[in-house]
Amino acid sequence: MIAAVSTGPMLEKVQPRCTQSASTSLFASASLFESAPWLNDALSQIHELENAGKNYPGIGDLTIAPETGAAVRILLSHINLPLLPRPAFASVSGGAIVMNFAAGERDAEFTVFPSGTVILNLLERGGLARDEELTPEDGGRIQDALLWALGRL
Numbered sequence: 001m002i003a004a005v006s007t008g009p010m011l012e013k014v015q016p017r018c019t020q021s022a023s024t025s026l027f028a029s030a031s032l033f034e035s036a037p038w039l040n041d042a043l044s045q046i047h048e049l050e051n052a053g054k055n056y057p058g059i060g061d062l063t064i065a066p067e068t069g070a071a072v073r074i075l076l077s078h079i080n081l082p083l084l085p086r087p088a089f090a091s092v093s094g095g096a097i098v099m100n101f102a103a104g105e106r107d108a109e110f111t112v113f114p115s116g117t118v119i120l121n122l123l124e125r126g127g128l129a130r131d132e133e134l135t136p137e138d139g140g141r142i143q144d145a146l147l148w149a150l151g152r153l
Helices: 026-035 037-052 066-077 139-149
Strands: 088-092 096-103 106-112 118-124 127-134
Touching: 037 066, 037 088, 037 096, 066 096, 066 106, 096 139, 106 139, 118 139, 127 139
Parallel strands: none
Antiparallel strands: 088 096, 096 106, 106 118, 118 127
């Protein structure tokens, strides 16, 4: 009987391999939803709008384009406020989504179009206080609009 003998080094030095997942870890996701409880509900509402849209003859096409859902999610990713009122969502003919954060007498309303254009309407006591065009990447202006609605600016 021949004993097994290794002719090479006992332990070989190898380069460490790191595999990185494209998705966020479950712990990071759980932490995010804990720190911003309104976000999970917002993402669920967007998903529901994307799946429920129909073309209604005489009213309009209320299907949500995938680009619109992505633009709304990008917009949400720029919000770094843990406590916000629950946003309300509505679909608009042409594939747009309206997202409204109502805070008492002030509202911050974002209309997001499939092109990625965002129209911001700041409403006070039901009247238009200010409007402007944004892109989903205008994080500072998005944050300021929400702070204004909350009465912090």
